[in-house]
Amino acid sequence: MKSLQKFCTxxxxxxxxxxxxxxxxxxxxxxxxxxxxxxxxxxxxxxxLKEALFAFLENDxxxxxxxxxxxxxxxxxxxxxxxGAALAVSGSILQSVLNNALAGPSIIGVNAGAGFAVxxxxxxxxxxxxxxxxxxxxxxxxxSLLIWFIAARTGASRVTIILAGVAVNTIxxxxxxxxxxxxxxxxxxxxSFMVGSLSGVTISSMKFALVFIAVGLVAAYLLxxxxxILALGEETARSLGMRTGLxxxxxxxxxxxxxxxxVSFAGLLGFVGLIVPHVARFxxxxxxxxxxxxxxxxxxxxxxxxxCIARVIVAPxxxxxxxxxxxxxxxxxxxLLLKKRRQVND
Amino acid sequence: xxxxxxxxxxxRDREILHDISMVxxxxxxxxxxxxxxxxxxxxxxxxxxxxxxxxxxxxLNGKRIGEYSPREIAxxxxxxxxxxxxxxxxxxxxxxxxxxxxxxxSRKPTKEDRxxxxxxxxxxxxxxxxxxxxxxxxxGERQKVYLAMAIAQGTDYLLLDEPTTFLDISYQMEVMSLAxxxxxxxxxxxxxxHDISAALCISDKLIVLKDGAALAxxxxxxILKSNVIGQAFGVDIGSYxxxxxxxxxxxxxxx
Numbered sequence: 001m002k003s004l005q006k007f008c009t010x011x012x013x014x015x016x017x018x019x020x021x022x023x024x025x026x027x028x029x030x031x032x033x034x035x036x037x038x039x040x041x042x043x044x045x046x047x048x049l050k051e052a053l054f055a056f057l058e059n060d061x062x063x064x065x066x067x068x069x070x071x072x073x074x075x076x077x078x079x080x081x082x083x084g085a086a087l088a089v090s091g092s093i094l095q096s097v098l099n100n101a102l103a104g105p106s107i108i109g110v111n112a113g114a115g116f117a118v119x120x121x122x123x124x125x126x127x128x129x130x131x132x133x134x135x136x137x138x139x140x141x142x143x144s145l146l147i148w149f150i151a152a153r154t155g156a157s158r159v160t161i162i163l164a165g166v167a168v169n170t171i172x173x174x175x176x177x178x179x180x181x182x183x184x185x186x187x188x189x190x191x192s193f194m195v196g197s198l199s200g201v202t203i204s205s206m207k208f209a210l211v212f213i214a215v216g217l218v219a220a221y222l223l224x225x226x227x228x229i230l231a232l233g234e235e236t237a238r239s240l241g242m243r244t245g246l247x248x249x250x251x252x253x254x255x256x257x258x259x260x261x262x263v264s265f266a267g268l269l270g271f272v273g274l275i276v277p278h279v280a281r282f283x284x285x286x287x288x289x290x291x292x293x294x295x296x297x298x299x300x301x302x303x304x305x306x307x308c309i310a311r312v313i314v315a316p317x318x319x320x321x322x323x324x325x326x327x328x329x330x331x332x333x334x335x336l337l338l339k340k341r342r343q344v345n346d
Numbered sequence: 347x348x349x350x351x352x353x354x355x356x357x358r359d360r361e362i363l364h365d366i367s368m369v370x371x372x373x374x375x376x377x378x379x380x381x382x383x384x385x386x387x388x389x390x391x392x393x394x395x396x397x398x399x400x401x402x403x404x405x406l407n408g409k410r411i412g413e414y415s416p417r418e419i420a421x422x423x424x425x426x427x428x429x430x431x432x433x434x435x436x437x438x439x440x441x442x443x444x445x446x447x448x449x450x451x452s453r454k455p456t457k458e459d460r461x462x463x464x465x466x467x468x469x470x471x472x473x474x475x476x477x478x479x480x481x482x483x484x485x486g487e488r489q490k491v492y493l494a495m496a497i498a499q500g501t502d503y504l505l506l507d508e509p510t511t512f513l514d515i516s517y518q519m520e521v522m523s524l525a526x527x528x529x530x531x532x533x534x535x536x537x538x539x540h541d542i543s544a545a546l547c548i549s550d551k552l553i554v555l556k557d558g559a560a561l562a563x564x565x566x567x568x569i570l571k572s573n574v575i576g577q578a579f580g581v582d583i584g585s586y587x588x589x590x591x592x593x594x595x596x597x598x599x600x601x
Contacts, residue, residue, distance in 0.1 A: 016436075016477065099431070225453040229446055231435070235427035236492075238396060240499070241420030241447040285479065286434030 015285050024283070024290075028297035032081070035304045039077040040069050042308045043315075047073075071202075078210070079201040080307045080321070081300040083266035084276075086213045087111075088299025089220050090258035091273030092280065092291055094144075096227045097251045098151060100161055104274025105140070105259040108165025111270070112172035113143025114256075114263035115193065119176050123183035133209040133264040140260030143168055144252045152245075196269030196322030198307050206265040216258040220292055223251060227288045269322050271329035272299055278336055302329075347372065348393060348423075348503065348534075352402035355392045356558075361400060362388045364558045370503075375525055375535045377545035380555030381579055386538040387428065389555065390505050393536070394425050420447035424496040425505040437483070437491050438476040441467050444498025466498035470524060486517030493524060504528060506537040510544070522548050542575060543595040554578050576600070 013020040041047045045068060055065035087105060094103040094110070105111045117139025121132055150164045176194070203210075226247045229237045237244045259273065276299040277291070284290040306324040313319060348370040356362040362385040370376060370393070378386045391397040392404060395411045404411040406422060414422075424444075433440070444466065445459040455463075467473045472487070472494050480488060489509065496504055506525065510518040518541075526548060529535045539545040545552060546566045554561045554574050562574040569575060575583055581597040588594045 225446070225449070228435075228439075229443060231431070231433045232440070232443065233427075233429070233431035233433075236430055238416070239394070239420065239425045239427060239496075240443060241415070241417035243416055281434065286436070286439070 032301045035301050036077050039304050039308050040073050043311045075201050075203045076198050079198050079206055080304040082210055082213045083262040084299035084303030085296040086258040086262040087273040088276035088295040090255040092277040092295045093251050093255040095277055096231055097248050102162045106270040108147050109143040109168035109172055110140045110259045111263050111268050112169045114140040114260040115268045116172045116175045119179045123179050133261055136264035137257050137260035140256040144256045193267035195320045196267040197320035198266055201265050209261040209264045212257050212261040216254050219254050224289045224292055271325050275329045275333045349405040353399050354401040355397050355399045362558050366560050368563050371551045372534045373532050374550035375529045376551040377537050377539045377549040378553045379542055379545050384555040385558040387507055390507055394423055417447045422501055423503040424499040424501040426496050428507040432481055437478055441494045441498050444495040463498050466494045470494040486513050503534045508538050546595055
């Protein structure tokens with residue numbers, strides 16, 4: 001009972017005071033940094049940090065202690081961080097824009113839209129890999145707009161939006177399966193792509209996506225007041241002079257850019273865009289500025305930690321990060337739901 | 347000044363309001379009453395330009411309302427809609443959103459904005475609960491917080507869409523007495539009310555709507571004399587002297 005009281009006091013301090021918020025951000029940044037270091041040292045070849053640092057400082061380019069971290073694990077860590085942050089912030093935005101706590105990019109077909117476009121591009125234009133992030137964004141955008149259109153046109157209830165999203169998801173997944181069947185040699189390797197994997201990513205293969213993600217994250221942070229106002233509901237937002245249709249559209253584009261960019265190199269990573277915004281909301285309780293920052297940091301840490309576990313849990317084999325994320329994320333989400341329900345009942 | 351000139355409006359192919367012309371009374375409480383579906387809420391939405399007119403025009407200070415941007419309108423007219431979310435936020439943060447129409451691109455509130463928010467919270471009586479979560483409050487307390495947000499907008503007009511619905515009698519009286527005070531302080535309060543008795547007691551002017559047409563606009567005494575309420579609702583109105591000397595009203599359905 002005492003520890004619960006202490007926890008509540010701590011959460012109140014974190015939520016309501018500037019020093020608490022700053023401490024939370026510093027703590028999450030430290031966790032992310034530690035996860036990134038773990039990512040450098042972990043894998044089928046164990047890399048003691050001291051040796052890796054030594055090889056790096058000596059510029060010993062022939063040493064595997066130099067080559068593995070720089071050419072394999074650094075890009076992989078950067079990719080994991082970027083994908084995690086992008087999908088988590090995308091989920092946060094979607095949940096606000098569609099006013100629906102179940103609206104994650106993997107649930108309502110945004111990821112599948114991006115995935116379909118990526119597979120299609122890889123199948124019909126295999127030489128134009130540089131086009132993949134743009135195609136992923138376009139696919140994510142089209143799927144988002146379709147859901148938005150259904151929501152706006154029908155005045156659909158929250159459940160209907162999710163069901164419509166699930167239907168869109170199913171159609172696009174069928175499209176992905178069709179292309180995979182017709183083009184078995186498709187370049188992106190559909191098996192790991194479908195569950196989400198960071199195996200083999202390089203800085204050059206994700207450089208466009210990284211730029212899109214950086215722009216998307218900054219834009220999301222700058223438009224956070226718009227998200228705050230939208231969270232008040234359509235009519236109240238309009239009463240305050242917001243062009244709600246335009247704001248929802250702009251935010252939807254940002255969410256699609258973020259999700260599409262992440263999917264373009266990390267595949268269909270599920271759950272992170274659904275769970276992390278809930279975790280962030282649990283911590284921040286409605287401060288959307290903090291919600292975006294915490295989502296980005298927790299999302300980045302979550303994917304990078306899951307990727308490390310995926311590499312060591314059945315070593316020397318490697319699981320796709322998406323599998324680990326589902327195994328950890330699923331139960332975590334259920335715990336969160338139970339906790340929320342208990343709060344409501346209390 | 348808000349003036350409606352031969353306004354007809356509605357949703358898609360269904361016209362709700364027909365040929366309404368009036369100048370909204372200023373610095374008073376004006377209640378809009380009428381049977382369900384008579385177009386009361388639609389009238390508020392036309393005034394705020396949420397619904398475009400199919401014929402006629404709405405003028406705000408002599409200029410067509412469509413020529414104002416939504417933010418400019420929000421600096422002149424605050425509206426408390428009927429249906430609202432319960433966002434996860436604190437009272438103070440919610441009230442501070444009332445300054446949204448004034449914020450620049452950086453969205454940073456100025457000292458003046460912060461003072462307006464504090465003043466609004468004190469004025470409505472939610473200052474002591476400013477750090478509490480909105481979800482922890484009762485329906486009546488939440489209504490006052492939203493009212494404080496509308497006051498923080500610093501507008502000349504305050505539009506209330508059924509502000510007392512779902513509130514217990516104590517909060518109904520508190521909300522209406524706040525509306526009275528705001529009108530006395532110089533705001534033009536326009537309220538859609540279902541409670542005709544309350545509307546007759548508290549309003550300076552009444553607008554009676556039926557089937558999208560304005561049957562009458564006048565003081566409660568004029569409206570009572572004309573028996574327009576009886577026509578609109580199909581009821582007979584009786585009155586009685588209350589203990590405090592004020593007049594109460596009761597209604598009997600016409601046979």
